[in-house]
């Protein structure tokens with residue numbers, strides 16, 4: 507990232523080529539040397555996440571969806587099933603500047619011991635740090651795809667304002683450990699920690715403290731393990747970049763296995779501003795490659811996909827290996 511975050515670094519062109527190759531052939535890469543998110547800071551985020559997930563169930567219930575942003579079976583709120591009918595163990599504390607702005611009185615009573623920041627301020631600060639990486643990546647994606655620049659800057663970062671008006675979300679996830687050897691055995695044979703899906707936004711930054719995450723590479727038949735790397739962030743493609751690039755980049759299918767060990771992850775979905783119209787850009791549409799996706803706003807894509815999950819319709823077509831239903835969903839009306 508030091509080569510990407512400085513605009514005139516001599517290694518920039520080769521880093522952009524590596525990024526493009528990784529995203530088109532594997533669907534993910536690991537971002538290293540991220541100065542705005544150093545390892546000691548990441549550790550403080552995990553410590554904060556642990557405090558949140560260890561809160562008494564009564565406090566979790568008070569802060570649970572739909573009033574607050576907690577979801578977990580311990581508070582009686584199930585994670586939505588991406589693959590219809592699947593069961594998952596994940597528990598989540600979510601934060602978004604735009605999507606859940608009114609949850610003030612339903613915020614948990616926690617403070618980070620080192621900074622003293624509470625739930626909102628701690629996560630807002632994390633969001634700002636992630637934005638620095640996200641804006642640099644958006645600019646890099648536009649450049650590696652050779653998109654034209656205009657006075658507003660590059661195509662992607664001008665849709666992602668980076669100042670709090672995007673539909674991005676942070677999720678602090680916890681997958682509890684199995685409590686008995688019997689449960690550990692059952693988990694081994696069971697459903698998912700989180701079922702297969704593609705993320706609905708533009709791209710996702712991920713960090714995990716234990717194994718469990720897997721990807722399905724483009725054209726790949728088999729799921730591959732994502733190694734744990736303490737100082738690096740996994741970057742994957744979401745539905746919005748697939749739709750903008752007319753499928754040149756493909757949203758990265760991923761899932762989390764149901765492991766016997768405890769696992770935490772820090773997820774940041776990077777979205778566009780709500781009214782951004784997402785459709786194949788002219789740069790990616792030719793006579794031999796006509797537009798393969800219908801236009802839709804960022805807001806409508808999120809609302810439709812989540813609405814379908816709430817109805818139990820899923821966002822992933824089961825199979826070997828299966829397929830994302832959200833990335834190529836056909837809209838009759840863009841929702842402008």
Ligand SMILES: O=C(O)CCC(=O)C(=O)O
Pocket residue numbers: 677679700705712713714719760761762770771773
């Ligand atoms: O826990 C993880 O590593 C992945 C979570 C995930 O895919 C999601 O929240 O969309």
Ligand SMILES: [Fe+2]
Pocket residue numbers: 703704705760
């Ligand atoms: Fe995901």
